[in-house]
Amino acid sequence: MRGAGLALVALLLALPARAATQQEVEESLTCQCGCGLTVHACNHLQCPSGEPMKQEIAERLARGEDVDTILAAFRTRYGEKVLSAPTFRGFNWLAWVTPFAAILAGALGVSLVIRRWVRAPATAPPAPPPVAEELRRRLARELEDMDRET
Amino acid sequence: MAELGRLAVCLALLFAAYGVLAGLLGGIRRRAHLARSAEHAAYAVLALVVIATVILLRALLRHDFTLEYVAAYSSSTLPTQYTVAALWGGQKGSLLFWSLLLTLFTTVVQVQNRERNRALMPYVTATLMCVAVFFLSLLVFVTDPFERLPVAAREGADLNPLLQNYWMMIHPPSLYTGYVSASVPFAFAIAALASGQLGDQWMRSVRRWALFSWAFLSLGNLLGARWAYEVLGWGGYWAWDPVENAAFMPWLVSTAYLHSVMIQEKRDMLRIWNMVLVLLTFALTIFGTFLTRSGVISSVHSFTQSGLGPFFIGFLLFVLLVAGGLLAYRLPELRTPAVMESFLSREAAFLFNNLVLVGIAFAVFWGTVFPVLSEWVRGVKITVGPPFFNRVNAPLGLVLLFLAGVGPAIAWRRASPRNLRRAFTGPVGAGLAAAAALAVARVPLGYAFATFALGVFVLGTIVQEFWRGMRARQAMLHESAPRALGRLVGKNRRRYGGYLIHVGVVSIFVAIAASNAFRIEAQETLKPGDEMAAGKFRLRYERITSDENAHLSRVAAEVSVWRGGKRIATLAPEKRFYKKPQQPTTEVAMRSTLTEDLYLVLGSYDPPTGLVTLQAYVNPLVSWLWLGGVIMAGGTLVTMWPSAAERRAPAFELGAGRVPAG
Numbered sequence: 001m002r003g004a005g006l007a008l009v010a011l012l013l014a015l016p017a018r019a020a021t022q023q024e025v026e027e028s029l030t031c032q033c034g035c036g037l038t039v040h041a042c043n044h045l046q047c048p049s050g051e052p053m054k055q056e057i058a059e060r061l062a063r064g065e066d067v068d069t070i071l072a073a074f075r076t077r078y079g080e081k082v083l084s085a086p087t088f089r090g091f092n093w094l095a096w097v098t099p100f101a102a103i104l105a106g107a108l109g110v111s112l113v114i115r116r117w118v119r120a121p122a123t124a125p126p127a128p129p130p131v132a133e134e135l136r137r138r139l140a141r142e143l144e145d146m147d148r149e150t
Numbered sequence: 151m152a153e154l155g156r157l158a159v160c161l162a163l164l165f166a167a168y169g170v171l172a173g174l175l176g177g178i179r180r181r182a183h184l185a186r187s188a189e190h191a192a193y194a195v196l197a198l199v200v201i202a203t204v205i206l207l208r209a210l211l212r213h214d215f216t217l218e219y220v221a222a223y224s225s226s227t228l229p230t231q232y233t234v235a236a237l238w239g240g241q242k243g244s245l246l247f248w249s250l251l252l253t254l255f256t257t258v259v260q261v262q263n264r265e266r267n268r269a270l271m272p273y274v275t276a277t278l279m280c281v282a283v284f285f286l287s288l289l290v291f292v293t294d295p296f297e298r299l300p301v302a303a304r305e306g307a308d309l310n311p312l313l314q315n316y317w318m319m320i321h322p323p324s325l326y327t328g329y330v331s332a333s334v335p336f337a338f339a340i341a342a343l344a345s346g347q348l349g350d351q352w353m354r355s356v357r358r359w360a361l362f363s364w365a366f367l368s369l370g371n372l373l374g375a376r377w378a379y380e381v382l383g384w385g386g387y388w389a390w391d392p393v394e395n396a397a398f399m400p401w402l403v404s405t406a407y408l409h410s411v412m413i414q415e416k417r418d419m420l421r422i423w424n425m426v427l428v429l430l431t432f433a434l435t436i437f438g439t440f441l442t443r444s445g446v447i448s449s450v451h452s453f454t455q456s457g458l459g460p461f462f463i464g465f466l467l468f469v470l471l472v473a474g475g476l477l478a479y480r481l482p483e484l485r486t487p488a489v490m491e492s493f494l495s496r497e498a499a500f501l502f503n504n505l506v507l508v509g510i511a512f513a514v515f516w517g518t519v520f521p522v523l524s525e526w527v528r529g530v531k532i533t534v535g536p537p538f539f540n541r542v543n544a545p546l547g548l549v550l551l552f553l554a555g556v557g558p559a560i561a562w563r564r565a566s567p568r569n570l571r572r573a574f575t576g577p578v579g580a581g582l583a584a585a586a587a588l589a590v591a592r593v594p595l596g597y598a599f600a601t602f603a604l605g606v607f608v609l610g611t612i613v614q615e616f617w618r619g620m621r622a623r624q625a626m627l628h629e630s631a632p633r634a635l636g637r638l639v640g641k642n643r644r645r646y647g648g649y650l651i652h653v654g655v656v657s658i659f660v661a662i663a664a665s666n667a668f669r670i671e672a673q674e675t676l677k678p679g680d681e682m683a684a685g686k687f688r689l690r691y692e693r694i695t696s697d698e699n700a701h702l703s704r705v706a707a708e709v710s711v712w713r714g715g716k717r718i719a720t721l722a723p724e725k726r727f728y729k730k731p732q733q734p735t736t737e738v739a740m741r742s743t744l745t746e747d748l749y750l751v752l753g754s755y756d757p758p759t760g761l762v763t764l765q766a767y768v769n770p771l772v773s774w775l776w777l778g779g780v781i782m783a784g785g786t787l788v789t790m791w792p793s794a795a796e797r798r799a800p801a802f803e804l805g806a807g808r809v810p811a812g
Contacts, residue, residue: 023671030533036391038535041384043736043765046754084535086520091528095520099513099542106505114498117490134418 025057025070030084038084152217152296155205159296162198162249163286165191166279173276177345185272189260192275195282196253203250206243206295210236216302219243219295225306225730227701232314238322239309241443241458242295247323249285251330252278259334259359267355273341281333284465288458308730311702317377325370325397329435331363332400335407336432339425343476348483353411353424358790360428364408365786367401372779383736383751385671385767387775388662390539395518396438399511403431406507409500409557416562417497419488422481423504429473434511436466441518491564499557506550513542540666544597548604551659554652555581555608558615577610598667605656612649619646639788647789654785657778664771673753675763684766687748688712694760695722702728704737707752707762711741723752723764744777746770 026040032049035042039057042050053074060070074082086092169191176184206219210233215221223240224233238244256278263271289295335356342352374394379387388394407427413420440462477484490497517534524532559573584606585599593599616635619642623634639646670685681690692708704726711719724737741748746768753763 027537030535037384037389038537041386041389041536043384043751043753079531081531081533084533085538085541086524086532086534091524092532095517095524095534095538096542099509099516102512103505103509103546106509107502110501110505111493114490114493114501117488118492 022054022058022061025061025067026054028067028071028084029053029057029074029082032078032082151205152209152214152298155202155209156294156296158198158202158205159246159286159289159294162195162202162253163283163290165194165198166282166286169195169279170276170283173272173274173279177272177276177341182268185268185275188272188275188279192253192256192260192279192282195279195286196257199246199250199253199286202295203237203246206246207234207237210234213306215304215306216298217295218297218299221299221303221306223306223309225308225701227729228306228309228314229701231316231319232309235313235319235322236309238326239313239318242289242293242297244322244326245285245288245293246295248326248330249282249289251326252282252285252333255331255334256282259337263355267351269345269347270338270341270352270355273344274337277337277340278333281337284461288461292458292461305730308728311726311728311731311733311735312381314728315377315381317373317380321370321373321377324366324373328363328365328367328370329397329400329438331359331366332404332431332435334359335363335428339428340473340476343425343473343480346480346483348421348480350414350418353414356428357411360404360407360411361786361790363431364401364404365783365790367397367404368782368786369779371397371401372776376776379772380738380740381735383738385669385749385751385765385769386665387772390514390517390536392518393438393442395514395539396434396441399514400431400434400438402507402511402514403427403434406504406511407431409507410504413497413500417488418486419490419497421486422477422484425477425484427504427508429477433466433469433473436462436469440466494560494565494570496557496560496562496565499553499560503550503553503557506546506553510543510546510550513546514539517542547659548597548600551601551604551608551656554655555604555611558649558652559611573611573614576614577607580610581607594667596667598663601659601663605660608652608656612652615649616646640793643791643793644789647785647787647791650785650788651782652785654778654781654783657774657781661771661774661778664774665769668770670768672766673763675761678760682764682766684748685746685768686713687766687768689750689764689766691762691764692720694755694757694762696757700729702726705752705755705757706737707755707764709739709750709764711748719748721748721750723750725752725755742773744771744773747772 023040027038029039031037031039031042031044031047031053033042033044033047035044035047035050039050039053044050057070060073071083080087086095088096169188172184172191173188175181176186176188208214209217209220210224211230213220213224213226219240219242220236223236223243228236232239236243238247256275259274259278260271263274267274338352338356338359342348371394374397375387378389378394382389404427407424410420410427411424414424440459443458443462492498517538520534521532524530555577559577561569561573565573581603585603588599588602593602616638619638620631620634623629623638624631627634627637629637672682672684674680674682676682676691678691678693681688683689688711690710690712692710694705694707696703696705698704704724706722706724709721709723710717711721719741721739721741723739726735726737727733728735736751739750749767749769751765751767753765755762
């Protein structure tokens with residue numbers, strides 16, 4: 001079941017990228033007016049930063065420049081903070097990898113723990129008294145629940 | 151009056167500090183009268199904070215511009231409802247509001263537990279009062295809401311226009327309610343650790359509180375999304391802004407807790423983990439407040455930015471140290487012999503659900519703090535924006551959705567092949583049928599496709615659960631179908647309420663997927679009489695109108711909406727100009743239906759020529775987001791509604807009159 005889910009995720013991650021569009025480039029850049037939104041999302045009235053950037057992107061696309069070239073040009077001008085997401089290189093690589101690495105490590109940990117718990121009864125059968133005590137408690141609890149529900 | 155308010159806050163701080171000491175002493179030395187005394191101190195704190203709040207509110211409503219806060223966050227022309235909202239619109243007021251909610255919840259907890267949990271209560275009171283001491287100290291020593299201006303202002307600077315919106319009347323209070331009520335489960339967890347009463351009792355006592363806090367966090371987040379959708383005018387409702395993330399993280403961890411607590415109740419496992427989740431939820435609420443107020447991370451929510459960051463980070467460290475220390479101290483006692491039968495069990499599904507929820511919380515945390523990290527390590531400012539969060543969280547969200555379908559249907563302990571077949575044949579069949587239908591409808595393969603198919607799978611398991619439960623009652627008790635269904639839900643409120651919440655969650659997933667994948671955008675500059683297309687709609691720009699009052703002026707473009715040659719609506723997107731903080735805002739015009747929202751924004755305009763730039767968005771299924779919220783709220787009500795037995799014999803008696811005074 002879980003395998004199917006992971007396979008699905010793998011499939012989705014592997015989907016091919018579409019051709020570059022104005023919107024895609026705009027979404028890859030952060031507006032510098034201080035709104036904190038992407039260039040695409042910023043809709044400030046005559047935004048002094050967003051509007052010229054949109055225009056420049058359109059011109060560059062019309063000239064046939066590819067996404068990387070356009071992004072590189074903006075990056076040279078404004079610095080790395082103009083990109084709306086970290087690059088995949090150097091230290092920034094950690095931004096992308098860490099969450100997945102943490103979850104995979106967590107999944108491994110959870111799997112190991114479950115395996116240990118699954119095996120536990122075979123290797124070390126629990127002593128009878130606590131079980132009896134636990135059962136008594138549970139019985140009391142369930143009787144109580146039943147009383148409450150009827 | 152302001153001086154009285156300040157005095158009330160100072161006294162509240164003293165009483166709260168006394169409450170901490172008396173509670174701790176009462177707990178450690180097991181002195182019942184000290185524990186009671188701490189509780190009485192907490193009542194006094196509530197009374198004093200109420201007085202302070204009323205005084206500040208009165209000053210706002212009377213436009214007392216001798217007060218710095220009133221002059222900074224309101225004006226004489228501000229409509230009354232927003233004048234009330236100014237109470238939480240600024241830093242100082244919101245801290246006072248926070249203190250008010252905290253002491254209010256403390257009092258409710260104390261009334262609920264007059265005759266219960268007596269070993270825990272001294273520590274519960276001490277913990278809650280300790281949090282109160284922190285907030286009240288800020289109000290007394292750092293940021294005084296009753297500060298007078300050297301010279302009274304003639305007019306207030308007014309509330310930020312972006313906050314002058316009706317959703318802002320309810321979004322911050324509900325988010326604060328969610329944040330602050332997370333203190334209650336936290337206080338009980340600390341009390342359990344401090345007193346050594348580590349059984350399930352503390353957890354049962356806070357079950358409703360945890361749910362209450364979670365419900366208001368959900369509501370607060372959704373209302374915030376609604377506010378952003380209507381006010382910010384960029385066509386979306388969630389921008390992964392640091393402050394949005396700050397509200398989202400505790401919600402995720404709290405959701406994980408609500409699931410894993412079931413394993414503890416059923417199987418007496420995961421005690422340590424559940425404790426960690428409760429502590430972490432509270433820590434994240436403080437971290438969220440830190441993010442909002444510190445300004446270390448730039449955000450569109452910088453309404454309340456200030457130099458309070460160090461205090462919050464200090465308090466956060468204190469909380470983590472105390473909680474971590476207590477947890478480490480009690481670790482040997484918390485360990486329980488865990489036994490699991492199989493990977494194919496509800497326990498395992500819940501464990502993975504917890505992993506994914508906490509994993510998403512971590513991913514959001516990581517993305518939020520990464521710019522700070524980058525600046526420390528490389529000295530380079532970078533942006534971690536929506537593309538990052540969407541790409542990282544979308545696959546995780548799908549795994550979560552998948553698990554939401556598995557969890558409710560799979561058997562506890564060990565699912566036999568027969569159980570699996572019985573549980574999943576129908577839902578998987580429904581999911582596959584949905585996938586086939588989507589393929590036939592040429593929905594491109596991608597996140598939206600997967601979300602829809604998985605959503606149908608999840609709904610399949612839920613419908614099956616309701617159906618089978620109903621049929622079983624019909625067969626055994628010969629009840630009619632509606633009666634059987636009603637009784638089924640009524641007798642298992644938590645379970646079926648939970649399923650209803652899942653239906654709401656599916657609705658929200660579908661809305662997010664559809665509105666992201668299939669949004670249509672168009673932008674054109676038009677003169678009166680011109681038309682433009684937006685998806686299946688034709689928009690005709692008719693005319694420009696403008697008017698003005700003392701508070702603001704506005705310009706609106708009247709646009710008629712046509713579909714299939716028929717005029718179906720007239721919309722008027724606006725630009726507003728507020729007069730005191732001279733700032734333009736966007737007033738979106740929307741035609742909202744179950745299938746899509748037509749969302750119009752007035753861009754630039756030129757009254758002499760009548761030229762306007764219109765931005766039009768067709769956002770599919772956005773209504774399902776709000777609908778999902780309503781369904782979730784309904785499910786939560788079902789879950790929390792006391793059963794008949796609980797109503798007949800309340801666990802606590804109000805006005806029992808058995809508590810001696812003093």
